[in-house]
Amino acid sequence: MDNKATILMQKYEVGHFLGQGNFAKVYHARNLKTGQSVAIKVFNKESVIKVGMKEQLKREISLMRLVRHPNIVQLHEVMASKTKIYFAMEMVKGGELFYKVSRGRLREDVARKYFQQLIDAVGHCHSRGVCHRDLKPENLLVDENGDLKVTDFGLSALVESRENDGLLHTICGTPAYVAPEVIKKKGYDGAKADIWSCGVILFVLLAGFLPFNDKNLMQMYKKIIKADFKFPHWFSSDVKMLLYRILDPNPKTRIGIAKIVQSRWFRKGYVQLEAFQLPPLSPRNAKDISDVQAAFASSSDSDSDGSPMSNKEDSPMKLYRFNAFDLISISSGFDLSGLFEDNQNGRQLARFTTRKPPSTIVSMLEEIAQIDGRFKILKKNGVVRLEEYKAGINGQLTIDAEIFEVTSSFHVVEVTKIAGNTLEYWKFWDQYLKPSLNEMVWVWQRYEQQQ
């Protein structure tokens, strides 16, 4: 961050340092386009991504890019350079819940509200396959309305390798919230571990101190493994009953989210939130999560100004599936633009059908883009974009090739110039695109003659 002055990825103006979390630095930043304030969390990339964790991390962060919940800090964007990974997150202006508790325990009704919001958020993420694995007051923020915001869902794999180094790093974060099965290191269910952590948090909110604590770390671990704790005298019988079931050292018999929500103590004053739906993931209207794909590409393929759409990884493309009406609509009989023979403004569109697999089309386009290093390749769902590095007089030449699936062995490809000089496009088309595409073509459906 220090080396890059104050602009990150040409997108964010980075401001003052906000603090140091678990092995991450957090900065205030402003989106240059929208003016929106965000928190930028910076991790060293290779040193913290544990071998084997990468795909899980990628999957969870991709899901978090799509999650919307009023009690979860929104993950706006993921960016990466060779050595660092950056998360642009919602800026929460109220501070940490930890700060409130450090000044003494909360009233029962206040603690219950926070716990209700916490369980809602955790249940929402679990239902979508994302666990937190590092729940503790420092990850619980309070916004200006006094509502809870859970942060760092899906990011725990970034710090897991450090925790596995042993006990040396406990200074940065207490393990007092960790579930017994995590300490035993025999493999564990992240969702059940999160529930235990919620129980410890609830205890702390109500008590003002930790349920398992000892100056000697090994003694603390023993207490956790045995669930050796005592309730302060001011705990009500209902909350005691609930906490006994949450702080059950056996994950198999530990209470689940659904039963927590049904418990008498939890239900008091509880307002069920409307279910939040994941947006549909169809290629044509999916929210863009290509930044996550790009950020987790091999570091040797990234460069410090890499675009979120850059991704040379050969991941399977999500193609729009043509239906019968899509197929019919490509008929030239439907194209009335031929009536206007003097048209000068038509899109530069070529279309063909092919029996080649999409990966062959993509590879060919990548080869063409590399000629003279002229184009950057961007991939998003079924679209491969060639974007010129240097802007000409009329702007950067930009070409989209979109691949549509009709059947598993039959695809339609549309190639369109979407920006830049028309003469430059036709030169490129005649010299490179058309000869290479000809090898792929089963039938040319349409291409515009040069005018």
Next chain:
Amino acid sequence: MGCYCSTSKKTEAQGYEEPTVLASVTPCEYHDPSLNVTVSEVEALHELYKKLSNSIIEDGLIHREEFQLALFRNKNKKNLFADRIFDLFDLKRNGVIEFGEFVRSLGVFHPNAALEDKITFAFRLYDLRQTGFIEREELKEMVLALLHESDLELSDDMIETIVDKTFSDADINGDGRIDQDEWKAFVSKHPSLIKNMTLPYLKDITLAFPSFVTGTDIEESEM
């Protein structure tokens, strides 16, 4: 209002209507979609219409062969879809497209035309036998026509799979055919299905015929 008058013609071609009348026509009067073109656009369209309508038979009317010639540069090229469009443009069902029909029908393709009208026009286009529904056999016939037009060969099984998959998505009530409500819902899910229903050129047409723009003494009516 000024009267359009061509110095090269002594009498108006059959089918000619006053541009201002066409530009201001209301849907309820003719049961047609709203006209979405301005007066000067109507005049520019008339120039285009004259070119098309006299390309083979000089009677001032667009015949099917002239329509095919305009679309494909080949008067003999048959196309199921072009035929369907011709039939829908031919509002009077008399085998030719008159100028008024031409302007009214093209209005649906204007970028400013109502989405509802585009969806309805597309539905009527695909309802080959005008039963008020898109039948499964009609859809299959159209897929086969497209494959034939493109010299593509797919196996019968593959064609059945494509049609079946589409029907299972679109035919919500499962009665084996697609009605207008189901079609509207299907298009809402797949907006690209009506991309052919918009011609950006209609916004630019006055630029293509500058002599008519500068020559007109009629003020453009506001949309």
